[in-house]
Every structure is written in C-alpha cells, then in structure tokens.
Amino acid sequence: MLRVENLRITLRGTPIIRNLSFSLDRGEALGVVGESGSGKSMTALAIMGLLPGLMRAEGKVIFEGENLLDLDDDAMCLYRGRRIGMIFQEPMTALNPVHQVGDQIAETLVLHGLMDRVAALREATRLLDRVGIEDASRRVSSYPHELSGGQRQRVMIAMAMSCKPSLLIADEPTSALDVTVQSEILDLLRDLRLQEGMATLFISHDLAVIARIARRTLVLYGGAAMETGDTGVLLKSPRHPYTKGLLAALPHGHSRGTRLSPIPGFVPAAKHLAPGCPFHGRCPRGDETCADFPPPPSFEATTAWCFHPERGS
Amino acid sequence: MIGRALRHPSFVVGLLITLLVIGTGLLSLFWTPYDPGVMRIMNRLRPPSELNWLGTDQFGRDVFSMLMVGARNALLVGIVAVGIGVTIGVTLGMIAAHGEGSLLDEAIMRACDFTFAFPAVLTAILILTFLGPGVVNAIIAIGIFNIPVFARVARGAALQVMARDFIRAARAAGRTGFSIILRHILPNIAGLIIVQASVQFALAILAEAGLSYLGIGTQPPNPSWGRMLNDAQTFLAQAPLLAIFPGLAIAFSVLGFNLLGDGLRDLLDPKTKER
Amino acid sequence: MTASNPLLLEALNLSRFYRLPRRGLFGARPVLKAVDNVSLTLRDGETLGIVGESGSGKSTLARMLMALEQPDRGEVSWMGENISRLSPLALRSRRHEIQMVFQDPYGSLDPRMRVLDSVAEPLDVARPDLSAELRRDAVLEILERVGLTAEALRRYPHQFSGGQRQRIAIARALITRPRILVADEPVSALDVSIQAQILNLLSDLRAEFGLALIFISHDLGIVRYLADRVMVMHHGKVVEEGESEAVFSAPAHDYTRALLAAMPKLDE
Numbered sequence: 089m090l091r092v093e094n095l096r097i098t099l100r101g102t103p104i105i106r107n108l109s110f111s112l113d114r115g116e117a118l119g120v121v122g123e124s125g126s127g128k129s130m131t132a133l134a135i136m137g138l139l140p141g142l143m144r145a146e147g148k149v150i151f152e153g154e155n156l157l158d159l160d161d162d163a164m165c166l167y168r169g170r171r172i173g174m175i176f177q178e179p180m181t182a183l184n185p186v187h188q189v190g191d192q193i194a195e196t197l198v199l200h201g202l203m204d205r206v207a208a209l210r211e212a213t214r215l216l217d218r219v220g221i222e223d224a225s226r227r228v229s230s231y232p233h234e235l236s237g238g239q240r241q242r243v244m245i246a247m248a249m250s251c252k253p254s255l256l257i258a259d260e261p262t263s264a265l266d267v268t269v270q271s272e273i274l275d276l277l278r279d280l281r282l283q284e285g286m287a288t289l290f291i292s293h294d295l296a297v298i299a300r301i302a303r304r305t306l307v308l309y310g311g312a313a314m315e316t317g318d319t320g321v322l323l324k325s326p327r328h329p330y331t332k333g334l335l336a337a338l339p340h341g342h343s344r345g346t347r348l349s350p351i352p353g354f355v356p357a358a359k360h361l362a363p364g365c366p367f368h369g370r371c372p373r374g375d376e377t378c379a380d381f382p383p384p385p386s387f388e389a390t391t392a393w394c395f396h397p398e399r400g401s
Numbered sequence: 402m403i404g405r406a407l408r409h410p411s412f413v414v415g416l417l418i419t420l421l422v423i424g425t426g427l428l429s430l431f432w433t434p435y436d437p438g439v440m441r442i443m444n445r446l447r448p449p450s451e452l453n454w455l456g457t458d459q460f461g462r463d464v465f466s467m468l469m470v471g472a473r474n475a476l477l478v479g480i481v482a483v484g485i486g487v488t489i490g491v492t493l494g495m496i497a498a499h500g501e502g503s504l505l506d507e508a509i510m511r512a513c514d515f516t517f518a519f520p521a522v523l524t525a526i527l528i529l530t531f532l533g534p535g536v537v538n539a540i541i542a543i544g545i546f547n548i549p550v551f552a553r554v555a556r557g558a559a560l561q562v563m564a565r566d567f568i569r570a571a572r573a574a575g576r577t578g579f580s581i582i583l584r585h586i587l588p589n590i591a592g593l594i595i596v597q598a599s600v601q602f603a604l605a606i607l608a609e610a611g612l613s614y615l616g617i618g619t620q621p622p623n624p625s626w627g628r629m630l631n632d633a634q635t636f637l638a639q640a641p642l643l644a645i646f647p648g649l650a651i652a653f654s655v656l657g658f659n660l661l662g663d664g665l666r667d668l669l670d671p672k673t674k675e676r
Numbered sequence: 677m678t679a680s681n682p683l684l685l686e687a688l689n690l691s692r693f694y695r696l697p698r699r700g701l702f703g704a705r706p707v708l709k710a711v712d713n714v715s716l717t718l719r720d721g722e723t724l725g726i727v728g729e730s731g732s733g734k735s736t737l738a739r740m741l742m743a744l745e746q747p748d749r750g751e752v753s754w755m756g757e758n759i760s761r762l763s764p765l766a767l768r769s770r771r772h773e774i775q776m777v778f779q780d781p782y783g784s785l786d787p788r789m790r791v792l793d794s795v796a797e798p799l800d801v802a803r804p805d806l807s808a809e810l811r812r813d814a815v816l817e818i819l820e821r822v823g824l825t826a827e828a829l830r831r832y833p834h835q836f837s838g839g840q841r842q843r844i845a846i847a848r849a850l851i852t853r854p855r856i857l858v859a860d861e862p863v864s865a866l867d868v869s870i871q872a873q874i875l876n877l878l879s880d881l882r883a884e885f886g887l888a889l890i891f892i893s894h895d896l897g898i899v900r901y902l903a904d905r906v907m908v909m910h911h912g913k914v915v916e917e918g919e920s921e922a923v924f925s926a927p928a929h930d931y932t933r934a935l936l937a938a939m940p941k942l943d944e
Binding site: 123124237266267268270271274293294295296297299300323324333334335336337338339340343344347348349350351352354355 | 729730837838839840867868869870871872873875876879894896897898900901902903904920921934935937938939940941942943
Binding site for chain 3: 565566570571572573574575576577584585588589
C-alpha cells in the first residue's frame with residue numbers, strides 16, 4: 089500500500105535521507121526508530137509532502153499506486169488528512185487554541201466535503217467517544233487548554249482518523265506523555281489499527297515503545313536504514329552494530345553497580361557524516377570500506393545494511 | 402554574524418541612513434557651507450543653486466547648513482532622551498521583575514500605566530508649559546515618556562529570562578538578586594533593549610520636531626527641523642521647497658532608525674540565529 | 677552499608693501549595709498541593725531515587741531541597757542545620773555543599789556566557805578571592821574529568837551538543853566538590869546512546885567524589901539501575917518508599933504497580 093523507494097532528501101546538497109526504501113501493507117504497523125538527526129521525522133514529512141521549503145526530495149513515495157512526490161500541493165491536499173492522517177508529539181501545537189475541539193474535528197470532515205457541518209459535529213462526538221474521551225457530548229465544546237495532555241492526544245487521534253484514512257503516521261505521539269497515559273494511548277492506537285484497518289507508521293526514539301506497538305521495525309541512523317525486520321527478532325538478536333549498541337546502552341535489565349555500554353562519541357552534523365555508512369566512526373566494527381561505500385543489505389533473520397553484520401541466531 | 406547582518410536588507414538600509422544622519426550631524430560641528438545663524442536678507446527665499454544647494458529661507462540663511470545643524474540637534478535630543486529612558490526605565494524594570502507580584506512591582510507598573518494613559522505629546526506640552534520652553538526641557542519631557550516603555554520591555558524580558566533554568570542554576574550556585582541581574586539577566590535582554598532604543602530614538606526625533614514646530618522645543622537661533630517646518634509654513638505658496646526639505650529630513654531619519662530597529666530585531670532574535 | 681553513615685540531607689513534613697486562579701467571580705481560589713507532607717533523608721554516599729510522573733511534585737520537592745523555593749510547611753536541613761534558620765549570607769556560604777543538575781541542557785547554561793565562566797560560577801561565589809589562573813585551572817581540571825578538553829573553555833553553550841552541555845552542567849555542579857548532588861531528570865532530554873554515557877559518568881563521579889545523590893526521574897528503568905533507595909511520588913505525596921530492589925520486584929502500593937505495568941518493556 090505504501091512503498092518508499094530510494095527516497096533521498098537533501099538540504100543545500102547535504103544528504104538528510106540517503107536511499108531509504110521500505111514498504112507498509114494494509115493494516116500493518118511499522119515502527120521507525122532512531123535518535124535525533126536520524127531523519128525519522130523528515131521521512132514522515134516527505135510522505136505527507138510537508139518538507140521545509142529548502143529540502144529537496146527524490147525517489148518515489150508510492151501510496152495506493154500514486155507517486156506522491158510527483159503531486160503538486162493541490163493534489164496532495166486530497167491525500168493529506170483524507171487518505172493519510174498524522175499525529176504529532178505535542179498536540180498542543182497542532183490544535184488551534186481558540187477553537188473548540190469538536191469544531192476542529194468537524195472542520196476536517198467539512199473541508200474534504202465528506203459531510204455538512206451538522207453531521208460533521210455529530211460525527212465529531214462519535215469520534216471523541218471512539219478514542220476514549222469520557223462524556224464526549226460535553227467535551228466536543230471544550231477548548232484544547234481545558235484538556236490534559238493525554239486527552240489532547242486523543243483529540244488529535246480523533247482528528248487524524250476522522251476521514252478514515254488508510255495510513256496513519258504517528259510521530260513520537262507518546263513521548264511527551266506520562267508512562268501510564270502513554271500505555272493507554274498505545275493500546276488505543278493498536279485497537280484502532282486492528283478495528284479500522286489503518287496501517288500505522290509509528291515513529292519513536294524509544295525501542296520499548298516500538299516493541300509494544302509494531303510487528304516490524306526499521307532502525308534509522310544519520311538518514312540511512314541500518315536494520316529492519318521482525319521486531320522481536322531484531323530486539324533479541326540484532327545484527328547491525330548500531331542496533332546492538334542502542335540496546336546495550338539501555339539501563340533496563342542492567343543490575344546496579346554494573347556499567348552501561350554507551351555508544352562512544354555523539355551524532356555528528358549531517359554534513360560531517362561519512363559518505364559510506366553514517367555510523368562509521370562510532371562503530372566498533374567499522375573499517376575503511378565503511379567510510380567510503382554505502383553498505384549493501386545483508387539478508388538473514390533481519391536485513392542489515394552493513395559490511396560486517398553479526399551472525400543472526 | 403556580520404556576514405548575515407550585511408545580507409539583511411532593512412538592517413543595511415537602516416544602518417546606512419543612520420550613519421548618514423550621524424555623519425552629517427558630526428560634520429556640522431566642524432564645517433557647514435555657511436554659518437546657519439547668519440542672515441543675509443538680500444538673499445532671502447532663493448531657490449536651490451550652486452551657491453545655496455537647497456536654497457535659502459526667509460532671512461537668507463542657508464537651508465542646507467541649517468539642516469546639518471538640525472541633524473545634530475535631533476540626534477542630541479534622541480540620545481539624551483532615550484538615554485534617560487533606558488537608564489531609569491531598565492532599572493525600574495529590573496526592580497519590578499525582581500520583586501514580581503510585590504507591592505513595589507505593582508506600584509512601578511501602575512505608574513507606567515498611568516503615564517501611558519496620557520497622549521505623549523500632549524503631556525510633553527503640559528510639562529513644557531510648567532518648565533518653560535527650551536531644548537533641555539524638551540529632552541526631559543521626551544525622556545520621561547521613554548521611561549515606562551523601557552521599564553515594561555525590560556520587566557517582560559527579564560521575567561522570561563528568569564523563568565529559565567540557568568537562573569535557577571545561578572541561584573543554586575549561590576548568586577543572589579543583584580549579581581544575577583548583572584551577570585545573567587542584563588546580557589540576555591540587551592538585544593531587546595537595543596532594538597527598542599532604536600525605535601524610541603525615531604520617536605524622540607519626531608517628538609522633538611513636533612515640539613519645536615509648536616515653538617516650545619528648540620529655541621531660536623538654534624536650527625531645528627521642526628521649527629524650520631513651522632517657519633516655512635508662512636511661505637508655503639512662494640517657496641514650497643522650504644517645507645519639503647526639513648520634512649524629508651525628519652521622515653528620512655525616522656525611517657532609518659525604524660529600519661535599523663527592525664533589522665536588529667531579526668538579527669538579535671535567538672530564534673533566527675543560525676543552527 | 678549506609679544506615680550508620682552521617683545524615684547529610686533531611687526534609688521533615690515538607691509541603692508546598694500553589695493557589696490556582698479562582699473559578700468564577702466569587703469562588704474560593706482552589707489550592708494545588710504540589711508537595712504534600714513529604715519527609716526524606718539522605719545519608720553520605722547514598723543514592724536516593726525519586727520516581728513520579730508529571731505533576732507528582734518531584735521537581736518542586738527538588739527545588740525546596742535546594743533552597744530555591746520556600747516550603748509552606750516543614751523544614752529542610754543540610755548537614756544537620758535547619759536552612760530556614762540560616763541568614764541569607766550563611767545559606768550562601770553552605771551552597772557549595774549541595775549542587776544541582778537540571779533536565780534541559782539547553783536551558784540550564786546561560787547562552788551568553790563562555791563555558792569557562794559558566795562552570796566557574798559556583799566557585800566565584802564560594803571562593804571570590806581565587807586568582808584568574810587558579811580559577812581557570814580548577815575549571816579545566818573538572819572539565820577534563822567529565823570528558824571535555826581545554827578547547828571548550830572559550831566556547832559558548834550553543835556550540836555543543838545536548839550530551840556535551842550536560843557534561844558542562846555536571847562539571848559546573850561538581851566544581852565546588854559538593855557532598856550532595858540533586859539531579860532532576862538529567863538524561864531525559866538526551867538520546868539513548870548519550871544517556872548511557874552520562875549515566876556512566878554520574879556513577880563514576882559518584883564513586884570518585886563520594887557523592888550522595890538524589891536522582892529524580894520518570895524513567896523507572898534508570899532509577900532502578902542507579903538508586904539504592906527509591907521514593908515513589910503521586911499527586912504530591914510519597915506513596916511508597918524502600919530499598920530499590922524491593923520496591924521494583926515487589927511493589928506494595930497500587931500506583932507503583934500500575935506504573936511498573938505501564939512501563940513498556942523490550943521483551944513484550
């Protein structure tokens with residue numbers, strides 16, 4: 089349903105995303121995990137056609153048979169919000185503070201010509217109820233600031249799914265929330281996917297959150313794919329040194345007094361990354377080849393773009 | 402930073418105009434084509450020529466020379482009036498911000514509101530009728546109106562800075578009130594104050610021109626753009642250029658300082674700083 | 677190991693209330709109990725973890741422990757001295773014993789100050805008589821200890837990454853060789869791979885300087901990894917407290933259980 093092929097994004101000649109390819113089936117959830125600067129949010133914006141003006145995207149983003157990168161802004165509007173919904177990390181910035189939440193949900197429906205205002209408001213109430221907002225008929229006339237962070241994120245979800253899109257892009261939707269609220273939102277997103285058949289592209293920096301929501305995971309670093317595969321397999325026996333490093337750096341499961349194994353150094357700015365593998369320089373297994381040539385995919389239990397992958401178990 | 406500044410159109414244009422006005426004012430200290438105070442009745446109301454670049458006024462004084470000295474005068478008023486506003490205003494703003502919510506804060510801010518409630522020029526006229534006309538009193542009147550402007554800007558900006566962690570960190574390090582203001586708050590709000598100062602500078606020039614036009618600002622024989630305008634009024638039919646030149650000088654310098662302020666605001670805003 | 681160590685920090689029945697804006701014209705102003713009757717102790721060399729979600733009062737508590745905010749009720753003692761009875765001058769002279777690291781590495785360093793001056797600030801207050809040379813040496817020594825070089829001295833915070841800034845903030849907190857360090861979510865704003873670097877650094881420094889540490893976090897995994905004892909806060913109250921392993925393996929309070937259950941795990 090969604091196929092991204094050789095997506096390249098550049099900013100004044102500096103590559104932000106390098107030859108990224110992945111696909112997503114109807115009703116499937118793909119987790120995209122990466123640290124800051126990995127290009128995970130840019131990938132989402134490229135799919136939505138919302139890249140900042142200075143960035144150029146090449147390659148293909150094929151959604152339901154159409155290459156979205158070929159479409160102009162007017163044509164893209166038919167997809168944005170309608171066929172592809174999106175939710176962000178901070179719902180407060182995505183919701184208009186001066187409008188009631190019901191109106192904001194209804195507006196999307198009216199805008200896409202799906203129903204008239206009265207019907208849209210009724211639908212908004214139903215949607216709020218659907219995303220688990222208690223007393224929805226009263227809450228439709230609330231303003232965003234009257235809601236808690238978790239409730240706002242529910243409103244965002246209601247808005248994103250109002251036109252019954254076939255793809256939902258969720259960019260760090262729970263990172264600003266408390267763990268107990270996060271857990272509820274993750275459950276909601278899973279239910280919606282299963283019941284409405286919405287495919288979900290779930291972007292997060294948190295491997296544990298991804299583990300909970302997505303069957304397949306794609307690991308990004310420095311704008312390039314590092315490793316992809318079944319989430320369980322990838323977490324249990326990662327083959328790419330970066331994935332391995334990321335897991336080893338987590339304190340979870342480390343007993344007190346033992347040392348963590350951080351990845352040395354820090355993420356360099358995009359323009360200082362090696363033309364080959366972007367992880368070169370911080371990678372314990374890297375050599376000269378890695379610096380100069382983009383590594384080919386190595387297919388085993390998972391797919392790892394690496395010259396020296398670990399053997400899968 | 403400098404490279405970016407030079408690519409910013411309104412900053413560059415504003416800076417050039419400002420430098421021109423300042424340069425002219427400074428030059429007038431050493432040289433003017435004619436002594437602007439000397440009257441040559443024989444030469445009255447001459448149109449622009451090689452001898453008198455911008456012509457002469459009703460007393461035969463050289464208009465260009467008068468404009469040059471007028472620039473110096475306008476700048477002097479601007480500098481001192483804005484200086485009064487900045488020093489007293491920022492100090493009050495800091496005191497208010499430091500005791501946010503206290504009685505002192507309330508008192509300062511309400512006093513500012515009170516001053517704001519009156520039209521500035523009207524009250525300046527009132528003050529001048531009490532103090533008597535003259536450039537020094539005009540400066541004081543304009544300065545008084547600059548105080549609440551800077552007090553408010555400084556208080557608002559200081560409160561924003563004070564909410565940030567590094568202020569808490571400074572307190573955790575053992576710094577207290579006054580030294581936090583000096584070391585952390587003032588450097589962080591300086592940009593904003595400079596921007597506001599350039600805007601207020603333009604307003605001060607305008608106010609001086611207005612007061613002098615009414616005859617209660619700069620007194621003869623010192624040339625002032627505002628009074629030149631007033632004088633020219635009588636001869637508008639015979640010599641319209643007499644009104645146009647000082648008018649242009651006022652508009653030009655006000656525009657210059659405003660553009661400079663706009664440019665500085667963009668350049669000093671940390672949000673637009675290069676990443 | 678710690679029960680007999682000297683008591684460095686003690687809080688007794690601390691409360692802090694915030695008045696909220698009144699609802700309606702005549703309604704009473706509702707009161708938010710940000711911190712409600714919290715007591716704690718910290719002994720030499722001990723690490724106390726404070727866990728809670730947003731609004732649990734953990735940051736307000738930290739600020740009161742640091743004497744950055746006045747409690748409405750209760751008292752805080754540093755090294756056995758009740759700080760509310762100290763004069764401002766006396767309080768200042770004791771600040772070098774207790775320092776703090778903040779969550780946001782972008783906000784906790786003055787953007788207009790060079791790293792040298794930022795790191796030296798606590799020292800400037802504690803030892804204003806120090807010569808420029810000795811001051812610089814002290815800064816350099818602590819910067820190198822947190823993994824930075826002399827090159828950093830003359831640079832400004834915006835020239836560093838988040839992880840490096842947090843190293844600078846730690847250097848600043850440790851330059852006066854405090855006995856207590858309060859760390860309020862020090863790694864929450866950092867990438868996972870950087871988090872581990874900073875956590876390792878903190879535990880190394882804890883051992884080297886013999887620091888007693890108060891580590892505040894919403895991340896149960898990190899607290900479990902770092903803390904000897906843990907306090908769970910919810911709506912301003914301490915709902916559970918105990919040895920770290922005991923609390924995490926056999927939580928007694930419903931809220932702690934809910935928190936542990938909600939925490940996403942890798943092996944799900």
